[in-house]
Amino acid sequence: MRFDFERFDFVETDQAREQAAVIDAGHTLSWGALADAVAGWTRAAEAAGLAPDVPLVITGHKEAAFLVAILGCLRLGIPFVPVDVINPPERAARIAELVHAAQRYDAQTRTFVATGFDAAALAEKALAYVMFTSGSTGDPKGVQIGRESVGPFAAWIRDCLALGASPVFMDQMLFSFDFSLFNWAGALATGGTCALCPRDVVDDRARFLAFLADARVNVWASTPSFVRQQLLDPAFDRQHLPDLRVFVFGAESLTPSVAEALWSRFPDARIVNSYGPTEATCSTTWVDITPALRAAAPLPFPIGRAKPYADVFVDDGEICVAGDHVMRGYLNRPDLNETRMFARDGKRGYRTGDLGEIDGDGLVTFRGRRDDQIKLHGYRIELAEIDAALATLPGVRAGAAVALKRPDGTLVRTVGFVDPDVPGPAGVLPAPAALAQWRELLGRRLPPYMIPSELVVYHGFPLTQTQKADRKQLEHFYLASRTRTTKQES
Amino acid sequence: MSLTDIETKVSKLIEEIILAAVEPDTLLIDSGLIDSLSAVDVALSVERVFGVKIPPSEIDVHLESVHALAAYVASHAAR
Numbered sequence: 019m020r021f022d023f024e025r026f027d028f029v030e031t032d033q034a035r036e037q038a039a040v041i042d043a044g045h046t047l048s049w050g051a052l053a054d055a056v057a058g059w060t061r062a063a064e065a066a067g068l069a070p071d072v073p074l075v076i077t078g079h080k081e082a083a084f085l086v087a088i089l090g091c092l093r094l095g096i097p098f099v100p101v102d103v104i105n106p107p108e109r110a111a112r113i114a115e116l117v118h119a120a121q122r123y124d125a126q127t128r129t130f131v132a133t134g135f136d137a138a139a140l141a142e143k144a145l146a147y148v149m150f151t152s153g154s155t156g157d158p159k160g161v162q163i164g165r166e167s168v169g170p171f172a173a174w175i176r177d178c179l180a181l182g183a184s185p186v187f188m189d190q191m192l193f194s195f196d197f198s199l200f201n202w203a204g205a206l207a208t209g210g211t212c213a214l215c216p217r218d219v220v221d222d223r224a225r226f227l228a229f230l231a232d233a234r235v236n237v238w239a240s241t242p243s244f245v246r247q248q249l250l251d252p253a254f255d256r257q258h259l260p261d262l263r264v265f266v267f268g269a270e271s272l273t274p275s276v277a278e279a280l281w282s283r284f285p286d287a288r289i290v291n292s293y294g295p296t297e298a299t300c301s302t303t304w305v306d307i308t309p310a311l312r313a314a315a316p317l318p319f320p321i322g323r324a325k326p327y328a329d330v331f332v333d334d335g336e337i338c339v340a341g342d343h344v345m346r347g348y349l350n351r352p353d354l355n356e357t358r359m360f361a362r363d364g365k366r367g368y369r370t371g372d373l374g375e376i377d378g379d380g381l382v383t384f385r386g387r388r389d390d391q392i393k394l395h396g397y398r399i400e401l402a403e404i405d406a407a408l409a410t411l412p413g414v415r416a417g418a419a420v421a422l423k424r425p426d427g428t429l430v431r432t433v434g435f436v437d438p439d440v441p442g443p444a445g446v447l448p449a450p451a452a453l454a455q456w457r458e459l460l461g462r463r464l465p466p467y468m469i470p471s472e473l474v475v476y477h478g479f480p481l482t483q484t485q486k487a488d489r490k491q492l493e494h495f496y497l498a499s500r501t502r503t504t505k506q507e508s
Numbered sequence: 509m510s511l512t513d514i515e516t517k518v519s520k521l522i523e524e525i526i527l528a529a530v531e532p533d534t535l536l537i538d539s540g541l542i543d544s545l546s547a548v549d550v551a552l553s554v555e556r557v558f559g560v561k562i563p564p565s566e567i568d569v570h571l572e573s574v575h576a577l578a579a580y581v582a583s584h585a586a587r
Binding site: 223251430431497501502 | 564567
């Protein structure tokens with residue numbers, strides 16, 4: 019069997035129903051069992067009063083039940099809103115409020131839970147899902163993807179990527195991170211298998227490798243950061259994982275050094291680089307790192323060419339995408355939709371905010387951001403969302419997050435600056451007792467990857483001409499005062 | 509190489525990775541200065557500079573501080 023992402027239903031194929039469809043830490047669901055579980059879930063959802071166009075928040079981690087609920091939502095026309103439990107409960111609740119979801123499906127207990135908010139149908143009809151990304155106002159920002167966008171994406175994996183019969187995809191990415199769509203939609207569209215790896219499995223290296231080997235994983239999609247972590251383990255190689263043959267990267271720049279390190283472990287592996295904002299259904303461009311590209315070794319590798327259904331061009335240095343895979347718009351953000359979206363040849367278009375170059379063959383290279391959005395280890399973060407959270411700390415009147423960059427351009431970590439609400443001259447102050455629990459306080463609003471690595475109390479931020487905290491000056495100040503090398507040079 | 513020399517080298521190597529100078533007893537992982545990705549960079553850098561491999565499962569222990577890492581390097585460096 020396979021799942022058809024045009025009709026959102028299971029389709030019989032020559033393959034046996036007994037073949038594995040979804041593997042998680044505890045169980046294996048065959049294709050037949052998956053179809054039955056989805057049918058059972060849709061009956062329960064209808065009994066719980068769920069209806070088309072009224073969103074459902076799904077919480078959990080990498081359980082098969084999470085995927086069953088997603089497929090059930092797609093069957094019934096219920097927009098699903100995935101929120102991994104890595105997010106603090108306050109953030110999940112705020113998302114339910116923003117999206118007007120009266121119910122949440124808890125994939126860990128397999129129950130429907132009332133959110134306490136009133137249900138309302140979304141203004142946009144026939145959505146597949148709403149995914150929340152970091153938002154510069156301090157509130158997460160909802161990206162609305164229509165049902166028409168998912169089919170072309172799944173078809174690209176099935177028809178263009180040529181992954182062979184019934185490929186097994188490793189999926190350790192959070193369901194709330196849209197790159198995970200590549201794995202589960204890819205596995206289900208091709209009649210393959212999706213191997214869901216929860217964090218406790220990933221963190222235990224021996225267990226993780228055994229899981230990958232037992233599941234006979236063929237396709238590995240992740241951020242380059244994640245694969246780089248695996249390279250520390252000498253057993254991460256072809257000998258231990260003989261079935262692993264394709265690596266697909268996205269969400270951050272792929273460098274020749276990571277690719278070469280990977281080829282030293284998996285000499286025959288195929289490496290694909292891909293790119294695309296959440297606003298355009300997971301990915302928009304892709305490229306095989308061919309022997310010629312490998313030899314040229316550009317830093318970084320290009321992010322590829324437009325997929326068959328996508329239109330990609332560079333306008334005034336900014337990468338722009340258009341096609342049926344582009345979102346319907348941000349939820350309740352007409353201001354952003356006005357400035358970021360456009361129409362082109364009758365299709366929706368989106369200005370990504372990513373800077374890039376495109377060559378005569380349509381090959382695009384990413385060259386950074388035009389705003390304060392960063393990618394830290396593949397996580398998309400609006401520095402302004404951290405600023406807003408910092409500003410809620412006790413006795414603080416403003417916050418500013420700074421991303422520290424190594425000379426080669428790699429982002430290392432973020433530092434949080436807070437401006438205390440006290441009189442006196444400008445400068446660094448010792449942290450007051452009220453800020454002793456700053457990590458815990460921020461952790462109530464932000465997922466762990468958005469919490470700064472360090473907090474600096476700095477009275478009277480340097481400001482830009484537009485009266486915003488001057489991140490460049492703060493970064494300069496930090497490096498000048500905290501590193502010996504910079505001190506010697508200045 | 510004396511333990512002090514190793515400590516100096518280790519602290520320079522860490523500073524280049526996390527972009528902050530640290531004291532020999534600064535807690536690196538507990539303080540949040542080193543996350544799992546920087547830890548990978550430190551381990552690879554230690555291997556390159558000193559020829560000492562840190563088993564992946566022991567990274568959290570040996571990267572506790574500059575002092576702890578220097579001691580590990582000193583006891584495992586090729587003599």
